[in-house]
Structure formats: structure tokens, C-alpha cells
Amino acid sequence: MSTIFTKIIKGEIPGRFVWADEICVAFATIEPHTDGHVLVVPRLEVDSYVDAPDDVVAHLAVVAKRIGATQVRVFEVPRAGLVVAGYGVDHLHLHVLPIRCEEDLSFSSARHPEASELRRRHGAPAGRPRRGRLGRVRAHAYGQRGARVAPTLPPSSSSEGWGLVDEGR
Numbered sequence: 001m002s003t004i005f006t007k008i009i010k011g012e013i014p015g016r017f018v019w020a021d022e023i024c025v026a027f028a029t030i031e032p033h034t035d036g037h038v039l040v041v042p043r044l045e046v047d048s049y050v051d052a053p054d055d056v057v058a059h060l061a062v063v064a065k066r067i068g069a070t071q072v073r074v075f076e077v078p079r080a081g082l083v084v085a086g087y088g089v090d091h092l093h094l095h096v097l098p099i100r101c102e103e104d105l106s107f108s109s110a111r112h113p114e115a116s117e118l119r120r121r122h123g124a125p126a127g128r129p130r131r132g133r134l135g136r137v138r139a140h141a142y143g144q145r146g147a148r149v150a151p152t153l154p155p156s157s158s159s160e161g162w163g164l165v166d167e168g169r
Helices: 004-010 054-075 115-122 133-141
Strands: 017-020 024-028 038-042 079-083 094-099
Touching: 004 024, 004 038, 017 038, 017 054, 024 054, 038 054, 054 079, 054 094
Parallel strands: none
Antiparallel strands: 017 024, 024 038, 038 094, 079 094
């Protein structure tokens, strides 16, 4: 049975993506500790960090580092935090979030949206470009200031079609 993360990766459930490649994706969590909190998730369904292949773990770490560096710039915070807890969803995921203090890492600080908020956030059509700080995180993480990524949902099997959109260059 597919995890909720696999359903997001396949586009069966909407997600706000900031990264996608052939090994992993990163998207906004619905229970953020801070603004800009994203999850880095391998496409491979693996339950635990210690069960994942070494090359996948290494790739997740590199992607998390790139996203974290971007979060520090975009959200103007002193640090990016990284948490691998392994609970909530039985699919390996790394929490990467802009932090101002250690308390920002606490799961007790997570904001839990109401059902109406979830519908508002995820009710937009799949092809609609996302704007705001997450869009800037996406563009900066890919190394392209001012660029945007489209579409908002990644292909399930590869990163084809997931390059930066050339904005008139």
C-alpha cells in the first residue's frame, strides 16, 4: 500500500514542491514548525533512515543542505534545522526548516491546520504557479534567482519536465 508521501509524489494528492529530481522530492509540510518548513522525501518507499541505501541517504543530505542554505537567505534566519525523526508517516523524510532558536525544532511547536485551511492551501489547480517565499526557496535551491519551476506536481518516475522555466532568456 502506498504511503501518503508516495501519493503526493505521484500527484494523487496536491503538494507544494520546492525540489524534485530522480531520487527525491521536497515539499511543504501541512504541519509546519516555522514558515518555510519542508520535507525531503525519497521516491523510494523506505520506512526508516537506517534502512535506506547509503547513496539515497547521501543524496537526501545534499538536497537538504542546499534547501537549508536557501532558507537561511530567503527567511533571513541564523540557521536551518534538520530533523530525522521517523514518526508520523512510515516513509523516510527529513524535516528541513528555517530556525531562529532550538525550540523551533520541537514537534510541539508544529501548527496543525484546520480542514478548511487544507482545502484552501491545496485546492488550487495543479498547474497553477506558486508564489511567495516557497517559490523563492525553490528557485534559489535550484540556483536560479527569479526563476520559477513548473509544473507544481512532479512526474512519478523521473524529473523530466521539472527543469526551471526559462523566463524569456
